Amino acid sequence: MKRNIEDAFNLHLNAEFYSFYLYLSMANYFAAQNLEGMTHWMRLQSEEERIHAMKFVDFINDRSGRVVLAQIDQPRTDWNSPLEAFEDAYSHEQLISSKINDLVELANQERDHAAHQFLQWFVSEQVEEEATALGIVEQLRRVGDNPVGLLMIDQQLVGRTPPTDSASA
Ligand code: OFO
Numbered sequence: 001m002k003r004n005i006e007d008a009f010n011l012h013l014n015a016e017f018y019s020f021y022l023y024l025s026m027a028n029y030f031a032a033q034n035l036e037g038m039t040h041w042m043r044l045q046s047e048e049e050r051i052h053a054m055k056f057v058d059f060i061n062d063r064s065g066r067v068v069l070a071q072i073d074q075p076r077t078d079w080n081s082p083l084e085a086f087e088d089a090y091s092h093e094q095l096i097s098s099k100i101n102d103l104v105e106l107a108n109q110e111r112d113h114a115a116h117q118f119l120q121w122f123v124s125e126q127v128e129e130e131a132t133a134l135g136i137v138e139q140l141r142r143v144g145d146n147p148v149g150l151l152m153i154d155q156q157l158v159g160r161t162p163p164t165d166s167a168s169a
Helices: 003-032 036-062 082-109 113-143 147-157
Strands: none
Touching (some): 003 036, 036 147
């Protein structure tokens, strides 16, 4: 693979590991609030992000590139409310979507069809990631300060199931 694509992919896998870190940090924030469903949901979300990062690792290795693991930034550790945390998750997903779009542009520019095809999975995944995060943000906005409503959303999020394999993550 071309050097500029390898560099951009290495940069992006760091962003996916940062997503893993950020969501794990959010899970710990929810755990401290005794919000069992949100804790569970965010832990699974963080695990999905680790799988996303590993997809980039595997792709770079498969193309005889060199994976370079860089330092992962420290994520925020506290939020003012579950709503604020999920709003952060939603804007983070929007940022990741724009990074994926930039990678697609680069793959096209360099006529790297394998990279382009690899990225298509992430293009669809980001649609889902944004929609899911926004869905929860909207539910939380609707219940506002109502503690019963918050607990109902928390109970609903307990039901999230882990991905059955890496392809569905
Ligand atoms: Fe990897 O999709 Fe979220 O960040």
